[in-house]
Amino acid sequence: MNPxxxxxFGNPIAHSKSPLIHAAFAxxxxxxxxYERRLAPLDGFALAARTFAxxxxxxxxxxxxxxxxxxxxxxxxxxxxxAAGAVNTLRFEGDTxxxxxTDGAGLVADIVRNAGVAIxxxxxxxxxxxxxARGVVLPLLEQGPQEVIIANRTVATAEALVAQFADALAHPxxxxxxxxxxxxxxxxxxxxxxxxxxxxxxxxxxxGIFASHTLALDMMYGAHPTVxxxxxxxxxxxxxxxxxMLVEQAAEAFYVWRGVRPxxxxxxxxLRGGL
Numbered sequence: 090m091n092p093x094x095x096x097x098f099g100n101p102i103a104h105s106k107s108p109l110i111h112a113a114f115a116x117x118x119x120x121x122x123x124y125e126r127r128l129a130p131l132d133g134f135a136l137a138a139r140t141f142a143x144x145x146x147x148x149x150x151x152x153x154x155x156x157x158x159x160x161x162x163x164x165x166x167x168x169x170x171x172a173a174g175a176v177n178t179l180r181f182e183g184d185t186x187x188x189x190x191t192d193g194a195g196l197v198a199d200i201v202r203n204a205g206v207a208i209x210x211x212x213x214x215x216x217x218x219x220x221x222a223r224g225v226v227l228p229l230l231e232q233g234p235q236e237v238i239i240a241n242r243t244v245a246t247a248e249a250l251v252a253q254f255a256d257a258l259a260h261p262x263x264x265x266x267x268x269x270x271x272x273x274x275x276x277x278x279x280x281x282x283x284x285x286x287x288x289x290x291x292x293x294x295x296x297g298i299f300a301s302h303t304l305a306l307d308m309m310y311g312a313h314p315t316v317x318x319x320x321x322x323x324x325x326x327x328x329x330x331x332x333x334m335l336v337e338q339a340a341e342a343f344y345v346w347r348g349v350r351p352x353x354x355x356x357x358x359x360l361r362g363g364l
Contacts (some may be wrong), residue, residue: 092121094145095346098137098159099152102126104311106332106360107150110339113359114351118343122147134158142181148346149179150339153284156190156220163188172227174253175220178342189345192221193228195338196280196308201232203333203357206278206304208232214276215239216269216292217283218247221308225282226250230257230264238276239266240294269293275300279321281307286315299324307331333357 097107103126111124127149129137134155139162141149151159159176160166167189170176176188200206211234215222218241229237241247247266258264269292276298283292286309299305305321308331318328336357344350 090121092123093147094141095122095124095148095150096127096141096146097124097150097152098127098129098134098141098155100129100131100154102128102152105152106310106335107152107339109360110336110356111343113356114340114343117351118347118349120347120349129155135162138162138179138186142186146181148181148342150342151177151179153221153287156224160188162186169193169227172254172257173220173224175223177224177338178345180346187345189342190224191338191341191345192224192334193226194341195334195336196225196306197228197232198337198341198353199329199333200278200304200306203337203354204304204306204329208234208278210235211277212274213237214272214279214294214298216279216281216294217241218243218250218266219282219284221284222282223250225280226254226264227257230254230259233259234263236262237264238272239264240269240272240292241266242269242292244268270295272298274298276303279303279305279326281305281309281315281317284309286317289316291316291320296320296324299326301325301327303327304329306334308334310335332360336360 156175170190173190178189180187239247251266303326305326306329307315310330310332
C-alpha cells in the first residue's frame, strides 16, 4: 500500500522545515505518509494545487504568499478559515477542497503552553494586516485579551481587518487599528506578522512599545534572531521566534488531515537544538 501524499506549497520554499516536522509526526503516530516541498509559480498556485490533488495528494500546507489564493481555491471553509479569509491547510477529498487555518491555533498554543504567557486580559500589538495576521486575530480574541491593536503600513487595510471581526468582540474597543508609528504605551505581547524579517527589515515601530515584561514574537524563524527580535531584545523584551508556532500549527494541520494530534514538546526541543 502506497503512503499518502502531502506537501507544502510556497515561493520561496527551500527553507521550509515542514517536511521534517511532519515526518516526525508520522513516525510518532504510526501514519504512512510522504511529505514534500513544492515550489508554486507566483501566478500558478491554483493549478499547482489541483495538479497535486489529481496526482493523489491528500492534503497540503500553504505558506507565503499563497494563503489568500488557497482561500479562493477551497470549495469549503472551516469557520476559522472563513473568519481569517486566509487558508494555510488544504484537505483534498474527491471534488471537495477543504480550506482551514491552523495559524492562530498554533500561535496561541505556542504563547500560552510553550512560552507560558497568558493572553487573557493583556494588551497585544499585532504588526501587519496580511494573510499571516488575518489567521490569528480570531484565536487571539477568543483568549479574552484586554485589547488587540493591529498596526500596519496601510492603515485602511488594518481598519478593514478590524471591521471584519466586529461581531467577535467582547467590547467595541477590544480591537483597533493604526499605523506602525501610532501605538502608545507598552504592550504585554507584540507579534510581528509582517514579512519584513524575510528581507532583513524592521517594521518602523517605536521602541517604547517594549518593556521587560513584553513577549515579542516574530512569526519568522531561522538560525539567527531576526532584526525585529534583536530590536525588541535591545529594548528589554523577552523574544521568541516563530518555530514554536510553526510546530504547533503543523500539529493542528496533522489533526485536520489524520484525526490524531501529535505531541510537540520533544520535537520543538530537537529543532531548537538543531538550529
